[in-house]
Amino acid sequence: MKKEDYNNIKIIEFLSQKEMKRRDFIKLVGSGIVILFSVGDPLLLEAQRGDEYPSDFNAYLRIGENGQITCYSGKIEMGQGVITSLAQMAAEELNAAVESIDMVLGDTDLCPYDRSTTGSRTTRFFGPALRAAAAEAKEVLIELASERLKVSKERLIAENGVIYEKERKENRVMYGELAQGKKITRHLDKQAVLKSVSEFSIMGKPYLRRDADEKVVGKAKYTGDIRLPGMLYAKILRPPAHGATLRIVDISEAKKIENVTIIEEDDLVAVLHENPETAERALGLIKAEFDVPSAKFDDKTIFDHLLKAASEPNVTDDDGNIEKGIGLSSEIFDEQYYNSYVAHAPIETHSALAQVEGGKATVWISTQTPFGHKSMIASALGLQSDSVRVITPFVGGGFGGKTAGRQAVEAAQLSQLTGKPVQVVWNRSEEFFYDTFRPAAVVNIRSGINDTGKITFWDYDVYFAGTRGSNQFYNIPNNKIKSYGSRKGITAHPFGTGAWRAPGNNTNTFARESHIDIMASKAGVDPIEFRLNNLTDERMRRVLETAVEEFGWTKAAAPSRRGVGVSLAIDSGTYVGTIAEVEVNKNTGKVQVKRIVCAQDMGIVVNPEGAKIQMEGCITMGLGYALTEEIQFRGGEIFNRNFVTYELPLFSWLPEIKTVLVENKELTPQGGGEPAIINMGAVIANAIFDATGARLFQLPMTPERILEAMNRG
Numbered sequence: 001m002k003k004e005d006y007n008n009i010k011i012i013e014f015l016s017q018k019e020m021k022r023r024d025f026i027k028l029v030g031s032g033i034v035i036l037f038s039v040g041d042p043l044l045l046e047a048q049r050g051d052e053y054p055s056d057f058n059a060y061l062r063i064g065e066n067g068q069i070t071c072y073s074g075k076i077e078m079g080q081g082v083i084t085s086l087a088q089m090a091a092e093e094l095n096a097a098v099e100s101i102d103m104v105l106g107d108t109d110l111c112p113y114d115r116s117t118t119g120s121r122t123t124r125f126f127g128p129a130l131r132a133a134a135a136e137a138k139e140v141l142i143e144l145a146s147e148r149l150k151v152s153k154e155r156l157i158a159e160n161g162v163i164y165e166k167e168r169k170e171n172r173v174m175y176g177e178l179a180q181g182k183k184i185t186r187h188l189d190k191q192a193v194l195k196s197v198s199e200f201s202i203m204g205k206p207y208l209r210r211d212a213d214e215k216v217v218g219k220a221k222y223t224g225d226i227r228l229p230g231m232l233y234a235k236i237l238r239p240p241a242h243g244a245t246l247r248i249v250d251i252s253e254a255k256k257i258e259n260v261t262i263i264e265e266d267d268l269v270a271v272l273h274e275n276p277e278t279a280e281r282a283l284g285l286i287k288a289e290f291d292v293p294s295a296k297f298d299d300k301t302i303f304d305h306l307l308k309a310a311s312e313p314n315v316t317d318d319d320g321n322i323e324k325g326i327g328l329s330s331e332i333f334d335e336q337y338y339n340s341y342v343a344h345a346p347i348e349t350h351s352a353l354a355q356v357e358g359g360k361a362t363v364w365i366s367t368q369t370p371f372g373h374k375s376m377i378a379s380a381l382g383l384q385s386d387s388v389r390v391i392t393p394f395v396g397g398g399f400g401g402k403t404a405g406r407q408a409v410e411a412a413q414l415s416q417l418t419g420k421p422v423q424v425v426w427n428r429s430e431e432f433f434y435d436t437f438r439p440a441a442v443v444n445i446r447s448g449i450n451d452t453g454k455i456t457f458w459d460y461d462v463y464f465a466g467t468r469g470s471n472q473f474y475n476i477p478n479n480k481i482k483s484y485g486s487r488k489g490i491t492a493h494p495f496g497t498g499a500w501r502a503p504g505n506n507t508n509t510f511a512r513e514s515h516i517d518i519m520a521s522k523a524g525v526d527p528i529e530f531r532l533n534n535l536t537d538e539r540m541r542r543v544l545e546t547a548v549e550e551f552g553w554t555k556a557a558a559p560s561r562r563g564v565g566v567s568l569a570i571d572s573g574t575y576v577g578t579i580a581e582v583e584v585n586k587n588t589g590k591v592q593v594k595r596i597v598c599a600q601d602m603g604i605v606v607n608p609e610g611a612k613i614q615m616e617g618c619i620t621m622g623l624g625y626a627l628t629e630e631i632q633f634r635g636g637e638i639f640n641r642n643f644v645t646y647e648l649p650l651f652s653w654l655p656e657i658k659t660v661l662v663e664n665k666e667l668t669p670q671g672g673g674e675p676a677i678i679n680m681g682a683v684i685a686n687a688i689f690d691a692t693g694a695r696l697f698q699l700p701m702t703p704e705r706i707l708e709a710m711n712r713g
Helices: 003-007 014-019 022-029 042-047 082-094 122-149 175-179 212-216 276-284 302-309 322-327 370-381 406-418 428-434 505-523 527-533 538-551 608-627 680-692 703-712
Strands: 032-037 059-063 069-073 101-105 156-159 162-165 172-174 183-187 232-236 245-250 261-265 268-273 287-291 314-319 331-339 351-357 360-365 388-391 422-425 441-449 455-463 479-484 564-571 574-584 591-601 656-661
Touching: 032 122, 032 175, 059 122, 059 175, 069 082, 069 122, 082 101, 082 122, 122 156, 122 162, 122 172, 122 175, 162 175, 172 175, 232 276, 232 406, 261 406, 268 276, 268 406, 302 441, 322 455, 331 505, 351 406, 360 370, 360 406, 370 388, 370 406, 406 422, 441 505, 455 505, 505 527, 505 564, 505 680, 527 538, 527 564, 538 564, 538 574, 538 591, 538 656, 564 680, 574 680, 591 608, 591 680, 608 656, 608 680, 680 703
Parallel strands: 032 183, 069 101, 232 422, 360 388, 455 479, 591 656
Antiparallel strands: 032 059, 059 069, 156 162, 162 172, 232 268, 245 287, 261 268, 314 479, 331 441, 351 360, 351 422, 441 455, 564 574, 574 591
16 A cells, blocks of 8 residues: 555545435434434535535434434544533533433444544534534424423423423423334424523533543543454554665565464555464564665754745735835844644554455544545445445544554455454554654744834744644734745655644744744833733733733743743634743753643633643643654654653643633634643743743754753853
8 A cells, every 4th residue: 555545634535425315324223303414614515525525414413212312423532522512512402411412423334424523623513513403303302292292382391301391390201202103304404593601501511521430440442442253463564764665575484473464465564463462573573675765854954944845935914014014113023933843642552443344344443534534445445435334432642643544444454355353553663653743844933013012014934834823813014924835846744744733823823922022022021011012802812811810920021030921822713821930940951830821712611621621631732842742853764763752741740730711601612622732832932031031943942952042142
């Protein structure tokens, strides 16, 4: 299988979901009340081609004869907590107990098409449609109850899975009773009446995650935990570097191991055995030689390469006139910011278990894109899409990295070739090698301020990070933002890159908020006062002022030697303000983040407990990309292949964390899985500057780089 076949997730075949028509689903689930609805995800709609997008429906809600309510969605649960918050949203509109809601996620035979679980879009786009379907279902139930109880609809109340007459509560019927013997299908094609915030009794209340117990005690099943009779474990020969080609392979010694199966199919060389340790030992006996292309650049020279490989820019914002802004400036600033490649490093490595028999394939995958994998596997095996079923168990972290499906295709091919179930679970070295890293990137910023501390112009060039998070929320009359990618025919990166939690926003926020701080310091103004002086967005001002109050900020121009910093940002419709306090060891350059306050306006909060957990997780993960996480490489050779050389945050690093949800009941729920991470690079950089007077321009801010910056003075 060629590299491009594994990495080209865009081969998703939207036509593949036309087999799941309404009649098929009703036949599959049996009796009950079913509400079919479509989710208006703008990115999904943007991706449709002609009539290929399934216009019939792409999600559904079923009420069974036992009163159990089941929501079927192509979304997946990878730790973000949607298995709980979506159940809350459905329960709220149905007037049912949260415990009565089952979530069936990421099973391509049971769930309708969904593009992916990425971009903090589940709550924002799937949530409103789910609420509308639940509201519609409640109306259907009330209609049925009216007939059953011989009472007008206006005299009925739905509460906790029961409908009863206002004046005679004993005249009642349970949801399940109304579904008995019924096959009622309603296609939601009108605007359902949703509850107002003042009517909420479930949404907005903190709920313990419903998967918490089984995950804490170890009962939760991930792909690598699944076992099938006769299953073989596969270990696969890997190249020493990206771009390397297999020249010679000798399997003679490996074949001597009893009951071992060796597959050689094009460039796929795999050893299979019923015992994974035996398969690993046999793989070690294979002798192979590869041709490795010469390295053209490494982690030290990558930024020069990126600037040379850049295409003509795409102008995304162009307001006012930059030259006019320059003329209005009393101070002009010109700086360049960098970030290195960063790995996703999930706890669970890429895993898949495939069973191919009788012209059909069932594949359990750790993935964020079950339907994309369905199409990819069908293509690789030469099957029709409806002959492939993908099941997504719990996913042990994704962060944007579990969209590519090499391991799933490998497992499916090996199962097809051996006639047995095959499991492929990457070890940590494979996970690092085949990761689609957050791309290395460069940002150039030229800006100016006048004598009153107002920003006069902003000329912003971002290379290879994209524009997410680059748009200005400060008041800047002369603003131009340009984005650069690869020139046609030029490969910018020597290995795969892709989405990494809030793609691009970490890079853009680090550059923007560092640059804002540089201007504030030069003006001799407190960094928060400087921001407020250039900010009329009331929502952002409220977030910043909330963070300031919770932190107990005292005004002072940086560097004040207190070690405090601030950063503001927007992601997925959510506004975030973060303030940090750090301590820097002047001899070693080591940073200890002592305290973090993060205020977040994410509109209506479905589950405050889950939202705060996500904020804390983002802050913790953000410590890594800010301070230590970096891929070292030469050409296609990756040097960081384990957690000895790739350093993740430890418990000993954790600061005191205070999270604040800024109330905004006027706005529908916004994204919460990513926003709190985007400030971490900038807020720590600004706090380091305040502590030491040393400005850091590259992520991660390792002790060596901090010492170098301090020595520069």
